[in-house]
Amino acid sequence: MLNMRRRDFVMLLGGAAAWPFAARAQKEPARIAFLGSGAEQSSAIFVEAFRQGMRDNDLVEGRDYVLDLRWAEGDYARFPALAGELARRHPALILAQTGGTPAHDHSNRHSDRGIVQSG
Numbered sequence: 001m002l003n004m005r006r007r008d009f010v011m012l013l014g015g016a017a018a019w020p021f022a023a024r025a026q027k028e029p030a031r032i033a034f035l036g037s038g039a040e041q042s043s044a045i046f047v048e049a050f051r052q053g054m055r056d057n058d059l060v061e062g063r064d065y066v067l068d069l070r071w072a073e074g075d076y077a078r079f080p081a082l083a084g085e086l087a088r089r090h091p092a093l094i095l096a097q098t099g100g101t102p103a104h105d106h107s108n109r110h111s112d113r114g115i116v117q118s119g
Helices: 002-023 041-056 076-088 103-107
Strands: 030-036 065-071 093-097 114-118
Touching: 030 041, 030 076, 041 065, 041 093, 065 076, 076 093
Parallel strands: 030 065, 030 093, 093 114
Antiparallel strands: none
């Protein structure tokens, strides 16, 4: 069952991340922001699954997209500052792994970009 959820999660992220590429011709890599609620090490499997999903769709990191990662390290009070920092970098998309905290409340103050949130 865990594998099923992980697969569904990666498919959702892959589809959401592909949206900026379909929406415009690429002249420079699209910036995809990722805001994680935990530590980098504990979320590494999800980040690698995302990268693999992008490769499976013939999208190459550095050429087609740049992944901009930020980690709250379990301190949800850091979300507003981290979300604002990512939004100011003008990403095409913000992916947020929040553990239930509504990241869109923080990100929307700074960006009109799409936000995909997983709890």
